[in-house]
Amino acid sequence: MTVPTFASVPPLAARARSVGGSPVRDILAVTARPEVINFAGGLPAPELFDAEGIADAYRAVLAEVPERALQYSTTEGEPVLRAALAERMSVRGLATDADDVLVTTGSQQALSLLATALIEPGDTVLVESPCYLAALQAFGFAGARVVAVPGDDEGPDPVALEELVVRERPKLLYTVPTFQNPTGRTMSEGRRAAVASVAARCGLWIVEDDPYGELRFEGERVPWIAAHEEVRDRVVLLGSFSKVMAPGLRLGWLRAPGGLRRACAVAKQAADLHTPTVNQLAAARYLADRDLDAHVRRVAEVYGERRDAMLAGLAEALPEGSAWTRPEGGMFLWARLPSSYDTTALLPQVVARDVAYVPGAPFYAGDPDRSTLRLCFVTQTPEEIGEGLRRLGEGLRGGRAGV
Incomplete structure (x- = not known):
């Protein structure tokens, strides 16, 4: 008896093969455990939803x-x-x-x-x-x-x-x-x-x-x-x-x-x-x-307190020689570590301490600055931010620059 053979199905479109998924979504999937203090996601604070x-x-x-x-x-x-x-x-x-x-x-x-x-x-x-x-x-x-x-x-x-x-x-x-x-x-x-x-x-x-x-x-x-x-x-x-x-x-x-x-x-x-x-x-x-503008003002007041909490702890958490932005609003700040640091390579050992960030490399259309990272400051309370930065500092100190 002859076993029939079947041709393979046509391939995906080139654009579907060449464009990957979102690194942020990939990180969030890995860090979904409730014990993780997650500075990676761009998620509004759910307790502030009206x-x-x-x-x-x-x-x-x-x-x-x-x-x-x-x-x-x-x-x-x-x-x-x-x-x-x-x-x-x-x-x-x-x-x-x-x-x-x-x-x-x-x-x-x-x-x-x-x-x-x-x-x-x-x-x-x-x-x-x-x-x-x-x-x-x-x-x-x-x-x-x-x-x-x-x-x-x-x-x-x-x-x-x-x-x-x-x-x-x-x-x-x-x-x-x-x-x-x-x-x-x-x-x-x-x-x-x-x-x-x-x-x-x-x-x-x-x-x-x-x-x-x-x-x-x-x-x-x-x-x-x-x-x-x-x-x-x-x-x-x-x-x-x-x-x-x-x-x-x-x-x-x-x-x-x-x-x-x-x-x-x-x-x-x-x-x-x-x-x-x-x-x-x-x-x-x-x-x-409802008064959406009044609601937004209340949200912004809370977010401003959380930004301040993150700014207050960054100097101790990040390596000497690091720099970061001080946004007047929004949800994110950007940090640049000394050039010997690769934030993509360091992420697993940071996540092992139950805290997460997004490495900066995926945000670049050209050659990336691998010493950069993004931190979202709005999802956690000031107390959680302080603990998260303590863990972040331990994770960064626990590795070697340039690994």
């Missing part, structure tokens, strides 16, 4: 308009939520109409939609150095050639940016200008104006991601790049409720010029048709019935 207010909003929507809340919706988003989002942006100095807004399933989806609408395989995308990990993934998955713009403590250097734009002819610059992930740094108003000027003169889209901007502990708010008149036709502003309301709602949005916004809507229609209706209506009801 669970009662959110539950009331869902109850009201399901009691009053169940036939609408449980039905299909338009791809662009529920009009009542788009109007509320437009009003919030207008109050903050960026005149916006509801029709300027596309609601997305988290701001992460906005990145994917923009990559679909703007990027052809082989196109160049410029990013900060270091850069938000999920943006590197989204652009890489689209087949982009991702190039880091040299910068400093304020972000991308405008002179280096212009040189790269002239030489590389990129499609876009991606930036998180306020309380950046991973560094916590903020672009000054002057730097933002200089970046906008480059985009206006040289022809460049700017994707301005602002998930953390409302979480300010100190200092004055800096206007969005999108508010600069000369780039209003070429800036996409991304926002999210994940850090100020709750990440489980999966509600984000993008504000974009008409042609690009419509292209993103077509891409979203193909991806998921629309963001869940009940979540959108509940968020809109929450905005109508």
Whole structure:
């Protein structure tokens, strides 16, 4: 009897084979034990969620308009939520109409939609150095050639940016200008104006991601790049409720010029048709019935105390010669150890002491600085932060630099 042979199935697409998963998610899977003090995840503090207010909003929507809340919706988003989002942006100095807004399933989806609408395989995308990990993934998955713009403590250097734009002819610059992930740094108003000027003169889209901007502990708010008149036709502003309301709602949005916004809507229609209706209506009801800004101020006050607790313990925890950022808001700070340290190699022995961080290397589009690491300071209490830093110091001292 002849045994039949079968051909192998066709391979995965090249983009699926070439783009890996998130190192942060991999670390969180390893450090999920409850005894681990986890500075690795970018997780908002769950005890600060306004669970009662959110539950009331869902109850009201399901009691009053169940036939609408449980039905299909338009791809662009529920009009009542788009109007509320437009009003919030207008109050903050960026005149916006509801029709300027596309609601997305988290701001992460906005990145994917923009990559679909703007990027052809082989196109160049410029990013900060270091850069938000999920943006590197989204652009890489689209087949982009991702190039880091040299910068400093304020972000991308405008002179280096212009040189790269002239030489590389990129499609876009991606930036998180306020309380950046991973560094916590903020672009000054002057730097933002200089970046906008480059985009206006040289022809460049700017994707301005602002998930953390409302979480300010100190200092004055800096206007969005999108508010600069000369780039209003070429800036996409991304926002999210994940850090100020709750990440489980999966509600984000993008504000974009008409042609690009419509292209993103077509891409979203193909991806998921629309963001869940009940979540959108509940968020809109929450905005109508509750004072989100007051809630955010309470959250920011707690986060500021936790940042201070981390800053107070870093000098003792980190090796002599280390440096770190002092963010005015957000969720993260960035540390650089002496150059002989490799934070990726040191991570296992730190995790063995029941504490975790994210090594800095994965945040770089180019050659990484392996002595860097990201610490999230918002998920733990000040007491837990102090204990976590004690463990971190033991872990770093227990290894050899450069292992």
